[in-house]
Amino acid sequence: MSTVLVTGGTGTLGTAVVTRLRAAGHDVRVLSRHSPDFPVDLRDGSGLDAATAGAQVVVHCASSPRGGDDAAVRHLIAAARRAGTVTNLVYISIVGVDVVPLGYYRTKFEVERLLEASGLGVTILRTTQFHDLVARLVDTAAKLPVVLLPSGVRVQPVSVGDVADRLAELAVPTPAGRVPDMGGPEIRTLQEWARIQLDATGRRRRRVVGLRLAGRAYAGFRRGGNLTPSHGTGRGTFARFLAERGR
Template sequence: MSSGKNTVLVTGGTGNLGALVVTRLRDAGHEVRVLSRHAADYPVDLRDGSGLDAAMAGAQVVVHCATTPRGGDDVAAGHLVEAARRAGTVTNILYISIVGVDVVPVGYYKIKLKVERILERSGLGVTILRTTQFHDLVAQVVGAVSKLPVAPLPNGVRVQPIAVEEVADRMAELAVPVPAGRVADMGGPEIHTLTELGRAYLTAIGRRRRVVPLPLAGKAYAGFRRGGNLTPAHAVGKVTFAEFLARRAAAADGR
């Protein structure tokens, strides 16, 4: 991270990843503005751009973590770009994306790719980091189906989950005034099928369920089966899914 102290905007700064990035940047001495609709200091609505000009004034770096699977990320990115142009001080917009957005035709991935293109064509300095799925997301998916009498999971789909803390470390490194463009992807240390991780999750929480591999259809499923969501050449993560589960169990026991 740069030794200079910068003014950094973080969208989605109260979320799973964003909150960790905010902590790291503040610990490094940067002025960090956390944007949300209900923030006391910088109330911003990315859906219509309201409040962005005041929040953006004097900022050098924007860390864009805000996202929603309900749609509208592309509209929000457009408002962010317009406000950054008006501010005239922003030299780097750092965006967190997902490995496979250009090859796995899922609606949410298509929008994430569209946001990448909006940023790349904006004429502003941009840094884009794609990562594989977070451990938390895999646990959330498996946890949801584990409440059923049997646990159905897509057959033949492999994942390469990574610790959100490790991604936050990398994002904090990249949140500097000098943009880096599309940087190397980040993937977790191991690749497993979802059914394997499902069984590991169920064992960890002590829930007896039979994991049922479920064949699906469609282009998105085919994209996952081909491994479009994987980046084995960039398996830079250190924390395995098993270690994630053990840490989560230890934290739960300590409450």
């Protein structure tokens, strides 16, 4: 078994990854700013040298839509080089980061390029949006009398648990490079997902309306840049997610 670091190990995805790695017998170090054992601030790199010492694998789940992912991975790469023992840095990215010109996506794509140019062994997995992201979007839109959502945008939500399973499989000392993308088992428009969620939560009478937006990022989503129809390997459905969330 390996010593594995998980950045963002207290987040939704990171927690699930840590659980699976420990169940498989790995020595897991959970990295976050408030970790009692390995407090690390990726914004300035503090604590990284102690955390990476002797580790073979890093699973990089930490990310922020508010920015700073590129700076964080630079600190992580530098620490992994200094450690001299890291043979595989596993990164979770997003389907479409290279074709949908959204600011957050551009940063994720830059992180991919920094990793590939680092000289370290890397594994990159792109996935579609998580179920909880779609649910939060619908919940936010449903606060208004009419549920307004971008029209013509299809989404292929994937289960966090399925992604965690895949990352745990990839968290081995041998890097795999860019692996096949991973998406959920169903593709529907945002309006269709909203109707499913509203019906499941007893709000079926709410009116759902598509809103046409402007901009290149929106056009990228309408073209399906965020989808991976041929790699719908996730098993968990949105209906199952809603049922579990309801419980």
